[in-house]
Amino acid sequence: MRQWNAHIHKLNQKHIFPLRYNGPVMDNNYALFKTMLLIRRFEERLLDEFSAGKLVGTTHTYIGQEADAAGIFSVVDPEDVIFSSHRCHGHFLAYGGEAYRLAAELMGKATGLVGGRGGSQHIQWRNFYSNGIQGGIVPVATGMALAEKVQQTGKIVLVFIGDGTLGEGILYESLNIAALWSLPILFVLENNGYAQTTPVEKGVAGSMAGRFSTFGIPVWECRSSDVLEIIPNAQEAVGHVRNEIGPGCLILQTHRFSAHSKGDDLRTQEELSRIRAFDPLKIHGLRLTEEERSRADIEVKGIVEDAFLRAEADLSPLLKTAD
Amino acid sequence: MTDTVLSRLNQSLHSVMESDGRVYLLGEDILDPYGGAFKVTRGLSTKFPERVLTTPISEAAIMGVANGMALRGLRPVAEIMFGDFVTLIADQLINHAAKFRWMYNDNVRVPVVVRAPMGGHRGYGPTHSQSLEKLFLGIPGLNVVAPNTLGDPGALLQAAIADNDPVLFVEHKLLYTRPLLESGRGDLVEFEIEKSGKIYPNYILRIPNHIPQLTIASYGYNFELARAAALELLMEHEIFSELILFSQLSPIDLDPLFDALKKTRKLLTIEEGTLSLGWGAEVITRVVEGSSDSNSYKFRRVAARDLPIANSRILEEAILPSVDDIVQSALSLVS
Numbered sequence A: 001m002r003q004w005n006a007h008i009h010k011l012n013q014k015h016i017f018p019l020r021y022n023g024p025v026m027d028n029n030y031a032l033f034k035t036m037l038l039i040r041r042f043e044e045r046l047l048d049e050f051s052a053g054k055l056v057g058t059t060h061t062y063i064g065q066e067a068d069a070a071g072i073f074s075v076v077d078p079e080d081v082i083f084s085s086h087r088c089h090g091h092f093l094a095y096g097g098e099a100y101r102l103a104a105e106l107m108g109k110a111t112g113l114v115g116g117r118g119g120s121q122h123i124q125w126r127n128f129y130s131n132g133i134q135g136g137i138v139p140v141a142t143g144m145a146l147a148e149k150v151q152q153t154g155k156i157v158l159v160f161i162g163d164g165t166l167g168e169g170i171l172y173e174s175l176n177i178a179a180l181w182s183l184p185i186l187f188v189l190e191n192n193g194y195a196q197t198t199p200v201e202k203g204v205a206g207s208m209a210g211r212f213s214t215f216g217i218p219v220w221e222c223r224s225s226d227v228l229e230i231i232p233n234a235q236e237a238v239g240h241v242r243n244e245i246g247p248g249c250l251i252l253q254t255h256r257f258s259a260h261s262k263g264d265d266l267r268t269q270e271e272l273s274r275i276r277a278f279d280p281l282k283i284h285g286l287r288l289t290e291e292e293r294s295r296a297d298i299e300v301k302g303i304v305e306d307a308f309l310r311a312e313a314d315l316s317p318l319l320k321t322a323d
Numbered sequence B: 001m002t003d004t005v006l007s008r009l010n011q012s013l014h015s016v017m018e019s020d021g022r023v024y025l026l027g028e029d030i031l032d033p034y035g036g037a038f039k040v041t042r043g044l045s046t047k048f049p050e051r052v053l054t055t056p057i058s059e060a061a062i063m064g065v066a067n068g069m070a071l072r073g074l075r076p077v078a079e080i081m082f083g084d085f086v087t088l089i090a091d092q093l094i095n096h097a098a099k100f101r102w103m104y105n106d107n108v109r110v111p112v113v114v115r116a117p118m119g120g121h122r123g124y125g126p127t128h129s130q131s132l133e134k135l136f137l138g139i140p141g142l143n144v145v146a147p148n149t150l151g152d153p154g155a156l157l158q159a160a161i162a163d164n165d166p167v168l169f170v171e172h173k174l175l176y177t178r179p180l181l182e183s184g185r186g187d188l189v190e191f192e193i194e195k196s197g198k199i200y201p202n203y204i205l206r207i208p209n210h211i212p213q214l215t216i217a218s219y220g221y222n223f224e225l226a227r228a229a230a231l232e233l234l235m236e237h238e239i240f241s242e243l244i245l246f247s248q249l250s251p252i253d254l255d256p257l258f259d260a261l262k263k264t265r266k267l268l269t270i271e272e273g274t275l276s277l278g279w280g281a282e283v284i285t286r287v288v289e290g291s292s293d294s295n296s297y298k299f300r301r302v303a304a305r306d307l308p309i310a311n312s313r314i315l316e317e318a319i320l321p322s323v324d325d326i327v328q329s330a331l332s333l334v335s
Helices: A004-014 A025-051 A066-073 A089-095 A099-106 A137-150 A163-167 A169-180 A208-213 A227-244 A269-276 A280-285 A290-313 B005-019 B059-071 B083-103 B132-136 B153-162 B186-190 B222-237 B255-264 B279-290 B313-319 B323-334
Strands: A081-084 A128-130 A157-162 A185-191 A219-222 A248-253 B023-027 B052-054 B075-079 B113-118 B143-145 B167-172 B192-195 B202-206 B214-219 B241-246 B248-250 B266-274 B298-304
Touching: A025 A066, A025 A089, A025 A099, A025 A227, A025 A280, A025 A290, A066 A089, A066 A185, A066 A227, A066 A280, A081 A089, A081 A137, A089 A099, A089 A128, A099 A290, A128 A137, A137 A157, A137 A169, A137 A185, A137 B059, A137 B083, A157 A163, A163 A185, A163 A208, A169 A185, A169 A208, A169 B059, A185 A208, A185 A227, A208 A219, A208 A248, A219 A227, A227 A248, A227 A280, B005 B023, B005 B153, B023 B059, B059 B075, B059 B083, B083 B113, B083 B132, B083 B167, B113 B132, B113 B153, B132 B167, B132 B266, B143 B153, B153 B167, B186 B222, B202 B255, B214 B222, B214 B255, B214 B279, B214 B323, B222 B241, B222 B266, B222 B323, B241 B255, B255 B266, B255 B279, B266 B279, B266 B323, B279 B298, B298 B323
Parallel strands: A081 A128, A081 A157, A157 A185, A185 A248, A219 A248, B023 B052, B023 B075, B075 B113, B113 B167, B143 B167, B214 B241, B214 B266, B266 B298
Antiparallel strands: B143 B248, B192 B202, B202 B241
């Protein structure tokens, strides 16, 4: 939680935009748990649908990383602009996106978020965008931040990258420009330790934080899958970007429990059980009563069931001749 | 003073930035007093300092940032200093700018323009002389447009900026200093001109009162060569050509060509990109597929040889298409 102490006083004074959770965060324990559980159950269902042959193509699940999205989206403004990556379902659901529209998109239905044209990695809804090109989204998000700044909308942009993205040169071109032009963009780096099958030790030299700080971009780093530890970091990083109208970076050390996509998990059982100890649902679930946990379970089960059943019954899109 | 392609492009940027506060320019070395490597942006940073952004040498990021600006309400015009560097923006053009609208089910539009000075004959060698636009033809969602001396290049650029879809605007370096043609004067004395009413117009030039023997299709700077060749064919060989000049290269609209070929049955395409798998190949294929009596048609392509462009003047001219290449190909077609 670097810079937390240095900035908290300033943030309290310069606070222009209300944060969604500006009361004691403990009040929202149930909502945070439910968001994380929704992501978990939605994606478990998704993997089941693949196994059952009801879904084709590929997907990248967020299972294990849920606290990142739940924490971050509890502190961003609903009007802020989000650019997510190939691993976007968790971000989208935490953003407030509808599970049914996402399920329909994954099934390639006309009622999907983008009419079945984009699928898992390429969705757009309100101010939420995602694309499947590693690094390519970063300059686009940087340009969005420029547009929001010059049009004085007060919105900031969040762009999600992973440890794998650190290999892409375009990232560094974008960091340079974001810093030179003081653009309101938060680079959220979720380090889940693996770029597909390549462990971070074989893909990333040097310091992750140093990659940002060398451009003069302040970095907040959190080594926890406890959503309540992520929130203050996210709150401060988001507050910095909004109030200073300049770039920031939030590094979240996280764990991906499932394969990168499907069938490409080379990790040992020992490794998988080791990281399962960092399950954000287990950690945060302890703060809820058993009654609350089972209520969340029932509510989420209903949302997921409804999403997939409705989506399955929907019509497929047609290719218009004008296309 | 006669207007040149350069002065018209520059004036049109001045006027569009004056009238539309959403228009931003991004590029390398575009600030005054330098005003850009080819001076297209001269004077603009002085007049609109907030909206002319000089960038680091980061072509991919220039294009990506412009894409993001376009998605969020602005109308960016990016300059790539040498068209050869479009390879560096390929991902941003193909996988971002061109895809967003369709991939997001028309939820968004991407009104971005990227200007790229292409072309050789300047002795700049293998990496600063190419015409790489052929690599970006046929990309769904991307318009490729090239100004010429016949239409108003400024109006064409304004149309590109007004376009709600991405446009790659290909400017041949040799065009900048060329004066705009005036109807009924100079080279145009011999021709009558028909313009088709598109956003990015096509032009047909005919020699009045003569049945054309040959159709020559070109775009951009190579219309200068095609026109010179047509005049030489007329004066030296009494061969009457019909010239078709395209402003839009992709998506391709060949309507004017189909009508013309019903009469001439002979098509010569001119381009400065390398010969193989290029614009001319696609034009000819479309004509063959789309014409009922194409069996009786004859075709030739004039293009750069399939080699990198040499630095040596002698080698460069041997590699790039020339007026003489066009005349010789035309003669072989009509013989």
